[in-house]
Amino acid sequence: DLQSVKSLEDHRRGRRHRRAAGLPPLPRPVATEPPLDEALFFALLAAGAYRRIVVCTGAGVSCSAGIPDFRSEGGLLGEIRSRWGGRFPAARVEPELLLSRAFVNEHSQVWAEEILPWLRQQKFDEAQPTPTHRFCHWLAQQGWLQRVYTQNVDSLHTAEGLLAPELVVECHGALRKGSDVVLYGDPLPARFVACVRTDFVKSAVDCVIVLGTSLQVAPFCALPNLAPHGATRVLVNQSLSDCVTNFWSAQKGGSGIKLGGRAATLRPMWHERRAARRWRQLLVEDACDAWVDRLWAAVGRQGKAGLVQGRETPGHPSPPSPTSSF
Numbered sequence: 021d022l023q024s025v026k027s028l029e030d031h032r033r034g035r036r037h038r039r040a041a042g043l044p045p046l047p048r049p050v051a052t053e054p055p056l057d058e059a060l061f062f063a064l065l066a067a068g069a070y071r072r073i074v075v076c077t078g079a080g081v082s083c084s085a086g087i088p089d090f091r092s093e094g095g096l097l098g099e100i101r102s103r104w105g106g107r108f109p110a111a112r113v114e115p116e117l118l119l120s121r122a123f124v125n126e127h128s129q130v131w132a133e134e135i136l137p138w139l140r141q142q143k144f145d146e147a148q149p150t151p152t153h154r155f156c157h158w159l160a161q162q163g164w165l166q167r168v169y170t171q172n173v174d175s176l177h178t179a180e181g182l183l184a185p186e187l188v189v190e191c192h193g194a195l196r197k198g199s200d201v202v203l204y205g206d207p208l209p210a211r212f213v214a215c216v217r218t219d220f221v222k223s224a225v226d227c228v229i230v231l232g233t234s235l236q237v238a239p240f241c242a243l244p245n246l247a248p249h250g251a252t253r254v255l256v257n258q259s260l261s262d263c264v265t266n267f268w269s270a271q272k273g274g275s276g277i278k279l280g281g282r283a284a285t286l287r288p289m290w291h292e293r294r295a296a297r298r299w300r301q302l303l304v305e306d307a308c309d310a311w312v313d314r315l316w317a318a319v320g321r322q323g324k325a326g327l328v329q330g331r332e333t334p335g336h337p338s339p340p341s342p343t344s345s346f
Contacts, residue, residue, distance in 0.1 A: 056302045058311075061254065062318040070164060070227035070252065074219055075156055076243050077170040077177070080232020080258055081308050085147040087174055089232075103138070104130075121205035139173075140195055149176045152231055152308040155315065157182040167219050169212075171233060171240055173201050189215050191240055208239065217280030220246040227252045232308045234262040235288055241266055242277055242284040252300045255290060260305045264291050 054060065064070065079089035089095045100115035108127075111118050124131045149157075153176050159165035160183055168177050168188045173195040177188045191212055193201035202208060219225055228247045234257060235241040247253055257263050268275035268286040275287045289295040290303060304311055 053300065056252065056300050058302065058304060058314070059318065061252070061302050062315050064252075065227075065315070066319040068162070068164070072166045072223055072225045073159055073164050073227045073229060074166050074225050074243070074247075075159070075168045076228065076230045076233065076240070077152070077156075077168060077172060078231070078233020078235075079172060081150060081152040081170075082147065082172055082174050082176055083232075083307075084150045084309050085174070085176060087147055087172075104135075116204055119201075119203055121203045124203060139201070147174055147176060147179075149179050149182055150309055151312045153177055153179070153182055155312045160184075160187060166223065166225055167215055169215075169240070169243055171237065204237075213280055215280075216243070216246070216282070220248075220282055221280050224248060225251060227254070229254045229256075230263075231256050231311075233257065234259070234266075236262075236266045238268070238286050239277055239279055241268075241288065242279060242286050245284040245289055246279065246282055247299055249298050250300075252302070253290075253295075254302045254304070256304045256306060256308055256311045258305070258307055260303055264288050 079087070079095075083089055088099075097115040100118050101112055104118055105112040105115075108118065117123055118135060156165065156168055156177060165183075165187060168183060170177055170188065170190055171192050173190070173193050175190065175194045177183050177190075178185055189209075189212055191202065191208055193209075195201055225247060228244050228251060230244050230253070233240075235244070244253055244255075255263060266286070266288060269288065271287070275285045277284055277286055290301065295301065
């Protein structure tokens with residue numbers, strides 16, 4: 021009968037059964053979604069297509085606030101080389117060593133009297149939130165922000181009341197608040213694991229936006245890889261080449277980790293073939309604030325100093341101007 025014929029054909033469509041029957045494999049289905057470019061992502065975002073967004077931020081989101089990043093020329097790691105490389109030659113090759121728990125334990129006086137005061141002088145108290153911080157605030161205003169995970173210790177995500185503390189995980193501590201930082205070799209705060217479990221295991225994140233980080237530090241670098249199948253991943257950084265490989269890229273079988281009960285790899289997957297099958301991706305090589313400015317323009321703002329143009333999506337108000345107050 022017709023039902024039996026249909027069942028037999030469905031049976032034959034399975035790869036294993038087609039091979040056993042000597043039939044050629046069926047072609048893979050062609051993706052019906054158009055490639056994700058910046059304009060399309062901005063349109064989807066403004067229309068409310070993403071309702072559970074996780075944002076991962078690094079030093080690049082705070083550069084325009086006067087806080088230097090780590091790895092760029094003139095950044096914090098370069099200054100560590102010039103200041104302490106003579107006394108600690110290993111720092112010339114790996115300046116991160118001076119920000120490690122092992123160094124603090126071995127050279128506690130140098131840490132307490134030189135390095136920690138130097139870190140506290142990095143203009144954290146005078147810094148003001150950047151357009152990128154205000155973008156995260158806008159996501160929260162729409163009710164679309166699941167969480168911000170930040171490597172930064174400047175607390176600018178919660179400055180001026182932009183984000184409620186429960187929406188922000190300061191993975192490496194907060195110098196601005198007078199507390200200490202999480203050093204290389206330290207475990208991350210327990211809240212990090214708890215929030216990962218809530219955000220990536222108990223809920224269905226539909227978009228992960230990575231801003232201003234080269235994803236070189238574990239376990240933070242694994243966060244984008246926790247995005248569920250079918251989610252959208254966006255990477256914005258001044259240099260994309262810094263983001264597509266890290267220490268674990270060359271490790272064979274040693275890059276896996278479990279976070280909040282979920283398995284993930286520590287190596288970046290942005291250019292891997294299976295990443296294109298697993299996620300919809302957008303990679304942008306630019307400053308984070310410049311990318312945010314283009315977003316404001318795309319959804320109805322006139323540039324960085326913009327004014328409302330009345331192009332709000334029904335039910336979803338236009339974002340605040342990056343220079344406006346809240």
